[in-house]
Amino acid sequence: MTTDTGKTREYNLSAEKPRIDGTLKLTGGADYAADRNLPNQTYGYPVTSTITSGKLVSLELDEALAMPGVLDIFHHDNFDQLSRSPNSFADENLTSEPRLPFEDNEIHYQGQYIALVVADTLNHARAAAMKVKANYERSDEFLTDIKALDRGEGELPGEEQPGDASSIGDADSAFESASVKLDHRYSIAQENHSVMEMHASVAQWENDMLTIYESSQGVVFQRNALSKIFGIPPEKVTVISHFIGSGFGSKLFMWPHAIMTAVAARRLGRPVKTVLSRTQEYLATGYRPTSLQRVRLGADDSGKLLSIHHDGCNESSPAGKHDDTVSGATPKMYDCGGNAAVTNRLVTVNKCPPCPMRAPGEASGNFALETAMDELAVKLEMDPLALRKKNFAAADPTSDLPWSSNHLKECWDDAASRFGWDKRNPTPGAMQDGDEIIGYGMATQSWEAMRQHCSARFGFRADGSLLVACGTQDIGTGTYTIVAQTASELTGIPIEMVDVRLGDSQLPSGPLSGGSMATSTVLPAVSAAFDEALSQLKSLATAEGGVFENADPDTIEIQSGKLVQGDRSVEITQLLADNQLGLIDGEASAQPGDEQNQYSFRSFGAVFVEVRWDPGISRLRVARVVSTIDIGRAINPMTARNQVEGGIVMGIGMGMFEQAEFDQNGYPYNNNLADYILPVNADMPKVEVDLLDYPDYRHNAFGARGVGEIGLTGVAAAISNAVYNATGKRIRDMPISIEKLLSA
Amino acid sequence: MRAFELESVEAIDQAVSHRRVHDGEAFIAGGTTLLDLVKLDVMQPEKVVDVTRLPLKRIETLEDGRLKIGALVSNTELAKHEIVLRDYPVLSEALLSGASTGLRNMASTGGNVMQRTRCPYFRDPDMPCNKREPGTGCSALDGINRNHAVLGTSEHCIATHPSDMCVGMVAAGATLVLEGPDGQREVAFEDYHLLPGDHPEREHDLKPGELITHVILDTPRGGGQHYLKLRDRASYEFALASCAAIVSLDGDNVSEVRVALGGVATKPWRATAAEEALKGQPATQENFERAADAAFTDAVAYSHNGYKITLGKQAIARALRDATARARA
Ligand SMILES: Cc1cc2nc3c(=O)[nH]c(=O)nc-3n(C[C@H](O)[C@H](O)[C@H](O)COP(=O)(O)OP(=O)(O)OC[C@H]3O[C@@H](n4cnc5c(N)ncnc54)[C@H](O)[C@@H]3O)c2cc1C
């Protein structure tokens, strides 16, 4: 196996290709986790806590056990003794909720699992689950609303996280002496991932080997965690996730339902399938935590930033710590005179652990910073775009490292001109159209460009097809497609002949599908594995008696499925046939290298929004969104634009609708898709996305920085800034609901 | 989901007599309310009587000019029917603002009249709720009541009636035809749904064993008509406030007016005070707003729904303005 940091070459690959798995998905051929049916299978249905905090005193199970089809009920008193996973990100065994299911009788949140009913059908399991009676000792001490703790001035509530604090220069003094100062608080309400495909586990034991079909953004992480929890070697655990109907971060790290299901399958000696309901998903598989934020900006009269302070606070859980570090990226966004200070705090609430949700931390933090920038522009009577341009960071302010590639200025200009920003009237309420007042707003978008270690296998088959395998996943973003495209372009073999295998922990170890790093991480490993397989082909060809006997391998090229040397060529299928081989394959890995110490890697973009506000009926709608983003090279601009568009939809949700609500008893009021308001098709404005094309070869040989998350950042701020332009009302708490607009 | 017995009936008297014999029975038409609530364990019928084969699928004009609608006519069919589009556009608009295309295709006229409140506490059997379990208390009073009513509430229940169609029918004026073990009777649509009062579990004037067979719309009122539904997102959400308005003009004055409200009241709400304030008055924005204010004189706001008073008034003023514009056109 070879290791390649991928910088030896610069590939020039980019093509608009529809998803290769599109037909499978449309025809029901894609096997999602819950589609898996195994012989002799049974069905699990969780019973969940209906109190917010306290103790489970007892369960009354007799009635449920007597219900038709019920096989067993698992709970604290009869559950297997397991070990917690060490929960290390570095060792790739992190779980979302370290507490094991039914570990003790403490109740930390509503929706916490207190039992699992297993029956012969889903309906039987669900009917019996409703008959389980739980007796609790209720505690009146609980918290579900961190806003209630905020005093509205000074420090934010919660426990400071020393590891999150960072500073450059002397932000306090610079702020003190600045002639223009701004100090405001912002918040984002809890958002639910609302994945299209419900979380599901289908577990089966064969002897001491566990196979689990899971909707997972990280089969390797889940394999490793299950191995630790059950105390069996990783080779004895297989996690399969061929297709995922979105995860948005909620499927990165395993949740307890998978563990319960695996235990039940072992105890019953039969496969068990557990599919969570929407309410269970909302209460027990994470969320974007509510965040409170405080931003202070110091500037001179010309709009030059002199300092940035950004303090964040987010919810965490007694059942598992999660730190969203909302302020983390802020010092990298603008040239702030070398003075920035950020902190983050956590408040423990009685909810399940929060977890990453698309653009975790940054989407929330960006909202506060980009709204504050708009407020500063208003204060200075300056154009918000001009203010940003004035403070463009030519290098990473936190390290002074040069950007690997940064075309933010072009993003600003391109989006502004396509949007028609020059027609904006800065006076609130000045642009009217019939009953509606028009508002324009903008924000800068950004997301870190990451890359991880990855292995892959690349094979040439005797039938002329290619095999490419990697233990990463396609969460719907198009990973299958870009891997197939890449294999096709490297070999000149048509894309239809490429067999891509992902979503299986038995495959060479691949990355999480998260952090917008799948493309930059996986493709270099694919090309390294291709090199390895190609060199084996060349060895065959140049070996004694081979077609190019004794030729210098460096003179041999691959073209349209043939090996070519000078004016000689041989079909690869022929080469394999001549050697009586079914497959030639190579495995290799790739990882980032020294470039990580030489450059700062980050993508930027700009988003412009038009809102329409009808004050006569208090109706706010987003009418138009224009975004230009620099993500380096888009390997597949079609699926890449689609990611940005999807991010914009989510940004509209964050800005206008989404908010998980808990009442004074901690009751999750809108715990279903009817009451939790997401944007629907009718809310979709005209969305125009443009991707610049500047390959970033300092990041990897494909020049791609990833695109899954950046599209969401900035959208909520641009909406709120546009709302200010329309109404003169500054809403600093997302979402911008009707009642907030009426009372502001 | 609990198991239940399912029985199909072919004739109306069969359906009605079935109900007389057994308790714990429910009719099923489109099933879009019933099955939801059975899955949630909120409704627990032991037997479900499928009425979809009954001959109640016609829309016909009666000799006196009224429109008779079979209880099984789907929401889509009713909204798209040429007579409804021509003579009762407010009803068509109300129907089309509700739910989604798929749901409207399934939903029946009778089932829509009978749909249950969307109060989340009602829909969760683990929560106290006077409507579901009388005497257990109302979770919404001290809880989150952003979606709840400001008109027609009581100290026992503040849940809204969620229907859009019913608001259109109240504005248009209608009569329900009920068939029961003791024969047929008619009830004015406006009197059919009950205020929660001391008994929020009593939602309507349907006696045990009775079936809704028809809704008869009053003779067309003419005038300009408009249904305006206000909500957070643009579609697929119940009304936070809605208004059905029918305005007839005599020169510049309002000669006849009907105003009905949804999303703000415990039943499909006829805003008589608004009508009285506007009738005979010049059709001006100022008068529309005065009428809107009149409709909410007795409104009671709870901890999270005070905004509905403003929103409801805005819905009325705008619906009246737009209905008036249509009357002029
Ligand atoms: C996701 C969702 C969104 C929705 N959004 C909206 C909306 O925006 N606006 C809106 O107005 N509605 C909305 N609805 C409600 C929908 O309009 C109702 O569910 C539908 O009209 C009910 O009709 P049905 O035929 O399906 O009733 P069923 O579910 O079959 O029956 C409902 C009830 O009526 C009884 N019943 C049925 N027929 C008769 C009869 N002839 N006589 C006596 N009793 C009868 C049944 O026993 C049952 O109790 C929504 C529903 C859903 C699920």
Ligand code: SF4
């Ligand atoms: S408002 Fe009515 S339906 Fe809702 S909880 Fe109270 S009593 Fe029940």
